Amino acid sequence: MNFTLKIWRQKDAQSKGAFKEYKVENVSSDTSFLEMLDILNNDLVHKGEEPVAFDHDCREGICGMCSLHIDGHAHGPSQAVTTCQIYMRQFKDGATITIEPWRSAAFPVIKDLVVNRSAYDQILQAGGFVSVRTNSVPDGNAIPIPKADADESMDAAACVGCGACAATCKNGSAMLFVAARVSSLAKLPQGRVEGARRAKAMVAKMDELGFGNCTNTGACQAECPKQISIAHIARLNREFLAAKLKD
Amino acid sequence: MAFKLDSKIPAGELAQKWSNHKAAIKVVSPANKRKLDIIVVGTGLGGASAAASLGELGYNVKVFCIQDSPRRAHSIAAQGGINAAKNYQNDNDSVYRLFYDTIKGGDYRAREANVYRLAEVSNLIIDQCVAQGVPFAREYGGLLANRSFGGAQVSRTFYARGQTGQQLLLGAYAALNKEIAAGSVKSYTRHEMLDIVIEDGEAKGIIARNLVTGEIERHGAHAVVIATGGYGNVFFLSTNAMASNGSAAFQCYRKGAGFANPCFTQIHPTCIPVHGTQQSKLTLMSESLRNDGRIWVPKKLEDVEALRKGTLKPSQIAEEDRDYYLERRYPAFGNLVPRDVASRAAKERCDAGYGVNETGLAVFLDFKTAIERLGKDVIKQRYGNLFDMYKEITDVNPYDEPMQIFPAVHYTMGGIWVDYNLMTTIPGLYAIGEANFSDHGANRLGASALMQGLADGYFVLPYTIGDYLSKKIQAPKVATDTPAFDEAEKAVKEKIEKLLSINGTQSVDDIHKRLGLIMWDNVGMARTKESLEKAIVEIQALRKEFWSDVKVVGTANSFNVELEKALRLVDFLELGELMARDALNREESCGGHFRSEHQTEEGEALRHDDKFAYASVWEYKGENEVPELTKEPLDYEFTHRAQRNYKD
């Protein structure tokens, strides 16, 4: 298969970027999207040009490192997968594919397609944890948790922190990410204890970092590689409002 | 000068060793902890849990990772689960049984005391993770659920859907975040350790490169902890993440830390087969699939032919024409034999010509029986995400046709030598998790890597490191303007300049792929004297070629992925040779190390306990010098070594 790639190139955070066109030829349909970029990069190296920088690591859809806005979709045209799980057979032979970095004020570009997502770390540092010390905990089975609650907590915990939600949201809102963590812990008795404090602290940090206001378009859940539901956003809203009203 | 290895294993009964040891080692008072700095390199389960626990204790911790967030470390990719001797299933599990299974699974090449301690603290891990809000799978009664895993006859594996590693890491990462917020831990993301600094024979800090700006930084500390995982990417194609590397561990080795059992590599039996030359990595299908999946190849060669031509579908092959070779060879454990055994059995069938895809390098993992027995819904509930992933990658629906799998490099049991305190041969330098060598012997059981990483990080290192640091309470802050730091930084900068100036004709990946092929063909699932000698010669030649013909584009002072890869490949090129040398030295078969010359009549691994009941510890002597071997004898006081038997 052959493709024309329109890729965003940007030297560093300070420089202005622009699209550049590349051709990749004779790519097998079983090649993954990132392997296709590997092939392009290997060609570029041989030509003495700087390869395209892009984030990736586990290539199994779990580490959340890969990003890329491909033809208008965060993580490409398929549903429920990360960019590393996209295969070239999903594109038309001869297609022109536009590849952009995440675009969000809170995710500044570092180079080419690589962005800085440390804002997500900062939000979690604000309260995305249960304050327990190592070793001062009860037995794992001391508190039974209804299976449905544990399952729902797990649904939310599936978030890989890739940033697709904020990147795809027209408002640059990180609500799905924040909600996933708040909701996951809120469904467990262990997390309930400091639920109110957590919701307030994480929302405050999210606002402080310049993420936008959620308008419930649902684009985040549509593009989320882990299909996290906006029902968790509703729960975050509940948690937050209840906490505020108690203040 | 050979190492004088002191494993510091405490005396006494096996079950008392850890308690006795904890009672005997020194502690540091809270007021003094505040004065002590610790560097942790790596933020996987080991690194994150260690950094969080050490920060909680009051030490000043700096934690480094190469990814953009600590949460991305490759521990996250572990799917199946984590073992613990809780005996919640009432199937007569115990600390001793977990210990015994692990020792046996490791083919009697691990330290008894370490493994027992691992089994002992395994239960604490589950409690800890539950308290952190890890959403483990639960039964309807609200209590924790378990599943079975290879190498065990009890059900002791705790899991969180198909993402146990991720959930455990999120727990450790959350604990780390708590400490970062509290100010006791400072996190350096997109930073790579390029050298360890040794002064007066003790670890005093690291040289790191800021991967965004290219800046070379000095960081001093009273102790350094290496938690950078394994070096499976020597093979280029492996189940490891793209950036997983052996460089931090290798720098320790170059600076004098012993490297133990480098040849012990785990080849995981259930990976998706290689599909072409452009592939960048191999994808693992969780071992948990072997709970319900049955592994087979056709009995008749004509069926194999038809499969390869595409004229026959696997589902059309009749039951009596299928060879469920694991069930046939190992009736007691069946499809749940340990990984090394399952991998070798697959290789044996493929070598005999029964491989089922075009390349002849694949066997079937079939869910037909399970779907008939349990129904599609149950299977979907258990493995839905794995099935979807398989379909995504291969375009084949595993509900209708069996999966194709083949072994792939997955984990390295070998690593930096450590004593019972997890300290390397360099005082003040520690290694935990996959980066050390201590707990898995020659083969790791499924769901034990997560257990070891967290055991080391939460429950072992935070205690044992105090024994060393208690001697440092008078030591001032480590200065980084010393000759040792100057020298280390200079060497790093020179290496980078050299790499950028070669300007040859081959890319880093070109050479890495060639290294991978040499390794896979000669130091892979089956090794011989000839293949290993050949590998050593070829790797040496390739290394020469690398230093004269590699092309690294870009600059030193910028975000430069090619440079990062080149720096890692430099170390892989030496590590590969070390692995081959170790494999050559070990003239026996054990666990993941299979020397074709040493097998039983039935084709099982044949150990030579009289000659090789030791851990081989290698000392660096220079890039083109032969390293020196020191042997740490593995005395088995409490278990009887036997030929591993998974048949009855």
Place this chain on the structure above:
Amino acid sequence: MGCFLTNSSLGRKLVMSISGCFLVLFILFHMSMNVVAIFSAEAYNMICGFLGASWYALAGTAVLALGVFVHFAYAFWLTWQNRKARGNVRYAVTVTEKGVSWASKNMLLLGVIVILGLALHLSHFWAKMQLVELLGHHENNLGLEPTDGAALIKYTFSQWYNVLLYLVWFAALWLHLTHGVWSMLQTAGWANDTWYPRLKCISGIVATLIFGGFAVVVVWFYLQTVCPCLAACGA
């Protein structure tokens, strides 16, 4: 607590939700009142009289105006913040994600159309009714009594361009409400996966009811001018 309604994104959203909810309730009432005009001009005028320049009607008007103002001001404020959050460089290629409604991404645009329609509507009706009364006059510039709403309706919707403009207005309102109604519940935290289909269905019903109720009056009175026989059977 007071300040979280301004300095927290979730607080600001709550203000949008509550003001929106208030407006939806008002519109539902207004729509029901309009429908009365189809059946009985007297009844309609009686309601108009009831809502004339009395103190409670004036207070109601003021609260209503405040609601509109808050909803509108917050909408601009949030949108301004959201554009800033999006960053300076925009995507070259954008698509509508699966399951995402056009309305949800264009609420401000729809809101502006609704407000413009409202301005037109106020000039057509309020300026000729309550305002006239407030100014102490007994006749508006059309020569109609300010309390004779029914006549005013008849007059306004005898002109086809008014009919067209009002229908566009109602359509924008319909789209705005299909997203707005369930969205306000989501923001208030009253939603989950089981309820999304139901809430969206309820949104559709509310929006359609409002659209239908308003549109039928406009169309009815227009048809009366086109076909006088209808007028006979109507009034």
